[in-house]
Amino acid sequence: MSGTVQLTVTALDGIPDVEPGADLAALLIAAIERQQLAPRRHDVLVVTQKIVSKAEGRYLDLARLEPSARARQLAEITGKDARLVEAVLSQADEVLRAKRNVLIVATRAGLVIANAGIDQSNLAAQDHGRRVLLLPQDADASAERLRQRLEAHFQCDMGLLISDSAGRAWRCGTVGIAIGAAGVPSLWDRRGEQDLAGRPL
Amino acid sequence: MSGTVQLTVTALDGIPDVEPGADLAALLIAAIERQQLAPRRHDVLVVTQKIVSKAEGRYLDLARLEPSARARQLAEITGKDARLVEAVLSQADEVLRAKRNVLIVATRAGLVIANAGIDQSNLAAQDHGRRVLLLPQDADASAERLRQRLEAHFQCDMGLLISDSAGRAWRCGTVGIAIGAAGVPSLWDRRGEQDLAGRPL
Numbered sequence: 001m002s003g004t005v006q007l008t009v010t011a012l013d014g015i016p017d018v019e020p021g022a023d024l025a026a027l028l029i030a031a032i033e034r035q036q037l038a039p040r041r042h043d044v045l046v047v048t049q050k051i052v053s054k055a056e057g058r059y060l061d062l063a064r065l066e067p068s069a070r071a072r073q074l075a076e077i078t079g080k081d082a083r084l085v086e087a088v089l090s091q092a093d094e095v096l097r098a099k100r101n102v103l104i105v106a107t108r109a110g111l112v113i114a115n116a117g118i119d120q121s122n123l124a125a126q127d128h129g130r131r132v133l134l135l136p137q138d139a140d141a142s143a144e145r146l147r148q149r150l151e152a153h154f155q156c157d158m159g160l161l162i163s164d165s166a167g168r169a170w171r172c173g174t175v176g177i178a179i180g181a182a183g184v185p186s187l188w189d190r191r192g193e194q195d196l197a198g199r200p201l
Numbered sequence: 202m203s204g205t206v207q208l209t210v211t212a213l214d215g216i217p218d219v220e221p222g223a224d225l226a227a228l229l230i231a232a233i234e235r236q237q238l239a240p241r242r243h244d245v246l247v248v249t250q251k252i253v254s255k256a257e258g259r260y261l262d263l264a265r266l267e268p269s270a271r272a273r274q275l276a277e278i279t280g281k282d283a284r285l286v287e288a289v290l291s292q293a294d295e296v297l298r299a300k301r302n303v304l305i306v307a308t309r310a311g312l313v314i315a316n317a318g319i320d321q322s323n324l325a326a327q328d329h330g331r332r333v334l335l336l337p338q339d340a341d342a343s344a345e346r347l348r349q350r351l352e353a354h355f356q357c358d359m360g361l362l363i364s365d366s367a368g369r370a371w372r373c374g375t376v377g378i379a380i381g382a383a384g385v386p387s388l389w390d391r392r393g394e395q396d397l398a399g400r401p402l
Contacts, residue, residue, distance in 0.1 A: 004211060005211070006209055008208070008210075009207065010206070010207045011206040013205070120400065121396045121400065122396045122398060123398060124398055169369070169371075170307075171313075172388055173389070187374045195322045196323045197325055197326040198326060199321065199322065199326065201322070
């Protein structure tokens, strides 16, 4: 199979529960080495938003939030907790859709996503659901910091993506999307190239 | 690395130009065998919409189309060829957005996609751009037919996806999406399961 173009995706095992202030790069490096993986030039590490946000301590205590009039109005429309809506608005530039069970906003970072990407899934339950987790403040910067640590350790050029799960307009379910990237072009501009028949792309 | 969960994606080489009426399953099987790949149970073959549509002869000759008043009106708004718009409308249940350079419809098959997925990229140029290529009439059925042929040949349960490239609302560029599937669940319903902290999904 020499000459065959292949891409292999390997799941990284044994990432512990990540606490605020944790050295996430060190946790990732340890997991990679425990699994005896040897990153090679241009390998890309995909890290979920959840553990990046946890390491960065992006928690918000809902009990400390005072919902604005706007938040209470959107809570009425969506049926969501007004304090959660307040948290969403704190991250949002613009509300794009609000209806029963749906609140889609454009975040300050430019992402269009339900609830500004804020959720409680896989958070420890001992605070009785008072805390929510925000997206990283600047996911590209978070990716870049992790990338630099990994490159320095493994002594090779690497890429790093921060992934989140998101719904897609007009389709059911959620899929993984990249919300931050470093060392990897996030958009490949092929305008000016030609298709098989010579038509310009 | 035993116990490691991995997914390997292998590019299939040497698919020839596909003509209407071609036995696409036979072409795929030949390419797989030339590359000495041995499909195993639950391997998934991803086939581009383009060659499925070509094999199914889903060409439309724009010169034979008479644009309706609605098509001419939308051509005016979008700046697109009125005959192309007529072709799009022939595949559409509903026009969702029409503005300069943009025509997004819901197709009869339920897909929300620009120009009903109709395009000319990678079509032979000898007809001077008169022909366009439609999506398969029923991509799930096309996938199922191909899957059955591959399973019978390789004597193992396989999955088959038909992929297309599509833009995403609010994001730049295009990504691959599945427009047809067989032998693979296209949506994984995890409602009722629990997250790490025991919260119901």
